[in-house]
Amino acid sequence: MPCLKRFDLLIEAFADIAPKHPDWTLRIYGAGPEKGPLQQLIDKHGLGAQAALLGVVSPIEPEFGKASVVASASNAESFGMTLVEAMRCGVPVVSTNCPLGPAEIIRDGVDGRLVPVGDRQALSTALADLIADEPGRRRMGRAARRAARRAAHRYDPERIVDTYEDLFAELATTRKTRARQRSKARSRALAARLVRRLGGR
Incomplete structure (x- = not known):
């Protein structure tokens, strides 16, 4: 099974720029059969x-x-909390613009960079640009x-729970109204079918 995290692509991209930046290192965190x-x-x-x-390091923030x-x-992210x-x-952050996350979090060129999924050249170019631009990195870091x-704040668990509770309360309040609307719609559809049948006689 291919690795969705695509650490192989990251290594390949870093290999493109490592000779020009021998003082830079790539540290990969995580575990798995790869x-x-x-x-x-x-x-x-x-x-080397x-x-x-x-390997796995927890907490990862330090x-x-x-x-x-x-x-x-990554080829895909569940959300991108990392x-x-x-x-x-x-x-x-330099990230592939994969589904479900990065583009909702990163503003390309403002607080990070977004590159096409699976594009080694774009990934290595984005990394090289940031390596060469220390003031830009610091500016993006502050924006990040x-x-x-x-x-x-947007994805705070308590905030999300409150949103769902409001949604469920609204659905409960409007359930009878929606049931009546569905019943009326079914009645109108049935009446329309009867009219078409009668008109065909």
Whole structure:
């Protein structure tokens, strides 16, 4: 089964820029059956001194705080809370514009970068641009922290629960009205069918 997180793509993209930036490192966090193949890919590109698979780390925020850029090469995200956590630490994020999340969180060029899914060249270019632009990284980092605060408020669990409770209360209140409307619609449809039948005689 292919890895939706696409750490392989991230390694490939980093391999494109690593020779020009030997003082930069790629740290990959997480666990799974892809560890062996990913290490082989790191070795294949001669990135042993610049890339490392560090396993699961919890909490992850202190690691984000050490980073200059956080990258996500995923094909899909359930929402992208990891992106919000990184941005909350004042770190710009480079992410694929995959479904369900990144484009709702990141404003391209303002608090991070969005690149097409599966596009190694676009990913490496976005990373290289941020590596070369320290003032831009800092500016995006400040914007990312502000955006994360807005996202955290928007997706705060208590706020979401309140929204659902309001929705259920409204549905309960309007249930009889909606039932009458459906009944009327069925009656009108039945009447229309009868009229068509009578008219066909």
